[in-house]
């Protein structure tokens with residue numbers, strides 16, 4: 240019998256608890272395991288080292304790890320996927336996907352990848368760097384059908400996009416890909432709001448550091464897929480590179496999954512109110528938050544999410560002043576935590592992106608990104624209100640945008656994503 244999503248969030252990864260006689264996930268911190276039968280040990284090592292999910296004999300926690308495997312099973316279930324492979328961080332997960340192209344296509348000198356901006360700054364950095372040996376071509380969503388080649392191995396996109404919160408139509412993306420596998424970074428959505436595999440996407444990536452961990456105490460990443468060959472290649476790369484998720488991180492994620500739907504929905508409600516509040520502030524020139532009548536709302540995305548980006552009329556100085564003036568919101572990168580985090584994409588999360596590309600992607604010097612947490616709307620409103628008022632007194636009245644920035648928005652304009 241299939242359960243509703245909220246029920247699955249509570250019970251995924253607990254299927255054998257009754258049999259085990261436990262009520263919380265067993266946390267196995269072993270790095271190595273006794274191997275009394277050498278023959279069985281060798282056969283198990285052979286299988287695990289080449290990407291098997293499991294084997295009769297546990298060998299070493301870089302090869303497979305029971306607490307991590309339990310989290311992988313739970314997340315796969317919530318994404319509607321057959322498999323999930325977890326890593327030490329979201330960046331380790333994306334690196335593993337790119338390296339898996341070399342495992343899957345050893346004949347390619349430089350596997351061809353199409354990627355869409357904006358995307359998390361660290362992902363942009365990795366894709367642009369050339370470190371993984373892939374040939375990455377940056378494209379707009381409407382260019383994919385034209386730019387995809389028979390030898391293109393992967394298309395990489397992020398929706399909702401960090402930090403502009405623009406949504407991509409996944410079914411359109413998959414149609415334009417014409418059979419090329421699509422990877423979607425769904426970190427901002429979580430499986431509460433979006434399950435890309437149901438729309439034909441091959442690989443779904445999460446920085447589990449964010450909503451899945453949910454409390455700011457975990458660094459982890461995970462890739463979900465229903466493609467067995469991809470899953471095996473991803474595990475194979477993990478064995479080779481050793482970018483493993485720590486079992487304590489897996490335990491904490493398992494502890495956090497049951498409250499994921501509640502956290503995401505509550506933060507979304509507050510974000511919706513805050514987006515309306517921000518749009519009325521004279522110091523705010525633009526608010527980026529998905530529209531209430533967005534065509535993908537209800538079909539692809541089941542909610543507008545808890546991230547808001549907004550632009551200050553006073554540009555960089557005003558944004559820096561707001562970061563300094565907040566008392567309740569925490570001025571810090573990351574997102575999806577219980578507390579509200581406020582940060583400056585151009586100066587922090589997307590600083591590594593070349594300025595020209597950053598500005599072309601709509602990331603201006605006056606932009607602030609807010610990850611709304613679980614505090615009350617009223618307290619957050621008061622905090623932002625005093626910070627904006629203070630910023631208005633410290634920032635030059637009409638500070639110029641950075642030279643190459645897009646034209647400033649008229650005050651109060653509501654730029655919706």
Ligand SMILES: Cc1ncc(COP(=O)(O)O)c(C=O)c1O
Pocket residue numbers: 328329330331359361362397401424426427445446447448458459460573
């Ligand atoms: C959308 C998105 N994807 C991936 C990452 C990278 O994840 P991690 O920091 O866990 O390596 C981040 C980090 O901020 C992110 O925001």
